[in-house]
Amino acid sequence: MFTTGERVITEADVISFAEISEDFHPIHLDPAYAATTNYGQRIAHGPMGIAIALGLFGTIPQFKETTVVMTDVSQWSFRKPIFIGTALHLVVTLGSKRITRSGHGIVQRSLKLQDRDTLVHQEGHSAVILVRRLSDPVPS
Numbered sequence: 001m002f003t004t005g006e007r008v009i010t011e012a013d014v015i016s017f018a019e020i021s022e023d024f025h026p027i028h029l030d031p032a033y034a035a036t037t038n039y040g041q042r043i044a045h046g047p048m049g050i051a052i053a054l055g056l057f058g059t060i061p062q063f064k065e066t067t068v069v070m071t072d073v074s075q076w077s078f079r080k081p082i083f084i085g086t087a088l089h090l091v092v093t094l095g096s097k098r099i100t101r102s103g104h105g106i107v108q109r110s111l112k113l114q115d116r117d118t119l120v121h122q123e124g125h126s127a128v129i130l131v132r133r134l135s136d137p138v139p140s
Contacts, residue, residue, distance in 0.1 A: 002063075004056040006089040006116070009044055009082055017048040044082040049122040053113045056090035068129040071106065076124030080115075087116050095125075105132040 018024050023045055026033035034042040050073060058064060082088070095108035106129055113122040 002060050002092040004059050004090040004092075006087045007052060007056060008087045009048075009052070009084055011084050013048070014042065014044050014084060017045050017051070021045060021047065039081055039083075041083055044084070044086075046078050046122075049078070049082055049088075049113055050076060050124075052088060053090050053111050053122065054126070056088075056113075057092060057109075057111070060092065063128075063130070066131045068104070068131060071127040071129060073124060073126045076122065078122055080119060080121045082113075082121050086121070088113050088121065090114075099132065103132060105130045 014028055018028055027037060027039070028034075028042055028045055031042060034040070054070065058067065091112040091114055093110040093112075095110060097105060097107045099105055106127055108125060108127050110125055111123060112120050114120050
């Protein structure tokens with residue numbers, strides 16, 4: 001298991017994600033509107049949590065220079081809203097791994113985006129292709 005450092009979600013993050021995604025819903029950007037909702041305040045875009053989780057994964061030293069590409073995201077769940085000011089970290093658990101016929105290493109991983117109280121805000125699964133050690137045999 002690996003745990004990253006934390007990242008605090010800022011208003012600038014939410015505005016930037018709105019611009020990139022073209023999702024300008026007032027729940028994300030308008031404090032007066034958001035105050036009238038069940039959340040009582042602005043929330044980050046759901047997919048922004050996925051992006052934050054994947055970015056935090058890249059900060060783990062063991063994977064920083066060995067990850068080649070992500071192959072999928074699956075079974076992603078939005079458990080709790082992410083508010084501006086929330087400090088999040090990522091907990092990664094590695095699952096199955098295999099070597100393809102072409103010699104790439106594929107590793108399944110479970111990702112949990114948690115706050116300081118270890119409450120899970122988002123979670124799901126994703127596989128990555130990693131650089132393989134030269135000592136690993138290639139299947140025939």
